[in-house]
Amino acid sequence: MAATGRDAVIREASRGRLPHWLGLLNGPQTLGRGPGFWIGFVLSVLAAAAYPLFSDGWTVGNTAYFFTWIFMALGLCLIWGYAGALSFGQAAFFGLSGYAYGVITLNFGAAHGLTLAALLLSVGLSSAVAALLGYFLFYGRISGVFLGIVTLSVTLVFSTFMAQTAGPEWTIGTARLNGYNGMTGMPPLTVPWFGGDIPLYADVPLYYVLLVSVVLCYLGLRILVNSRFGNVLVAIRENPQRAEMLGYDIRRYQLIAFVVGSSLAGLSGVFYTTWGQYITPSSMGLTAAAMPIVWVAVGGRTDLTATLIGTLFVLAVFQNLTIYGSQYALVFMGALLIAIVLFLPQGLVPGLVQAVGRLSRGKGRKETT
Numbered sequence: 001m002a003a004t005g006r007d008a009v010i011r012e013a014s015r016g017r018l019p020h021w022l023g024l025l026n027g028p029q030t031l032g033r034g035p036g037f038w039i040g041f042v043l044s045v046l047a048a049a050a051y052p053l054f055s056d057g058w059t060v061g062n063t064a065y066f067f068t069w070i071f072m073a074l075g076l077c078l079i080w081g082y083a084g085a086l087s088f089g090q091a092a093f094f095g096l097s098g099y100a101y102g103v104i105t106l107n108f109g110a111a112h113g114l115t116l117a118a119l120l121l122s123v124g125l126s127s128a129v130a131a132l133l134g135y136f137l138f139y140g141r142i143s144g145v146f147l148g149i150v151t152l153s154v155t156l157v158f159s160t161f162m163a164q165t166a167g168p169e170w171t172i173g174t175a176r177l178n179g180y181n182g183m184t185g186m187p188p189l190t191v192p193w194f195g196g197d198i199p200l201y202a203d204v205p206l207y208y209v210l211l212v213s214v215v216l217c218y219l220g221l222r223i224l225v226n227s228r229f230g231n232v233l234v235a236i237r238e239n240p241q242r243a244e245m246l247g248y249d250i251r252r253y254q255l256i257a258f259v260v261g262s263s264l265a266g267l268s269g270v271f272y273t274t275w276g277q278y279i280t281p282s283s284m285g286l287t288a289a290a291m292p293i294v295w296v297a298v299g300g301r302t303d304l305t306a307t308l309i310g311t312l313f314v315l316a317v318f319q320n321l322t323i324y325g326s327q328y329a330l331v332f333m334g335a336l337l338i339a340i341v342l343f344l345p346q347g348l349v350p351g352l353v354q355a356v357g358r359l360s361r362g363k364g365r366k367e368t369t
Helices: 003-014 020-025 034-054 057-082 091-107 111-140 147-161 206-226 226-237 240-245 250-278 286-299 305-321 326-343 346-369
Strands: 189-191 198-200
Touching: 003 091, 020 147, 020 206, 034 189, 057 091, 057 206, 057 226, 057 250, 057 326, 091 147, 091 250, 111 250, 111 305, 147 198, 147 286, 198 206, 198 326, 206 226, 206 250, 206 305, 206 326, 226 240, 226 250, 240 250, 240 346, 250 305, 286 326, 286 346, 305 346
Parallel strands: none
Antiparallel strands: 189 198
């Protein structure tokens, strides 16, 4: 029997001809392996890179808006899909990093690459808060639906608090929190260059930065979940008691996944804030907390590729439906989630992959008879 593409890559890596991480890209915990998948992946990235050449800047900037949410969805996929911990806290870390970026840049400006430092500090703040919250959650043995309740409560408390900061006393340095109206006027990301800083407004340059970031994030997470760490996460998701009996500290593994996933939500928050140059408490409300759950569940929560495709699909549908009214879009999202849970609990993308596989196997049996 001929070896599969994945087996060939792993065999070459074991011989020292390929780096170890290249074998991890084709590991068992992710859909899409072998030359066919990677050729399609490269062609998709090239098509996305060529897209601005055939579109105007305003449309490209709106497309970049979709990319800002991908990091949050991939982070939730890691926390919920691989580590088995349902979290409604992504919106809280999204907003926390967004507000932190606004406070830092409004106080210190955007010159000399300070916005890049603000990005790192803002994501670092989300990481620290996630580590503190996650420590009490996981080492306190809070799991299942109770973990979802606690993380949702944290999100709503943070959103409610920020909504009542409208008075002039609610300032941090020169940055006004501005209550439910949110913070505005934050500078975009700027890249220091020899001829002067290059601002990344919601246009083609920001689109390319986000595209590269999404690709790197996706590939990095593929390596992570196909490593020993990812295998342990899947074991914890499937049977935490058995994983603990085998000697793994499931609390530590889930805490690390929670911090990494929450940090990605914070990265989404910073990119969103720089894209629109504003952040409001509504980005952390109940609807905002539920939407990542819908994206990940519809695409397929147990796989990064499914989450990536599903999130882009749901965002595109939602964006088009909001033209006719946001209430219709929310109703559709709820109906879509119910349908997926009832008929395709594994998610839309894995369900389609399985259906195609069954059809191809059926055709193969007919040809042999």
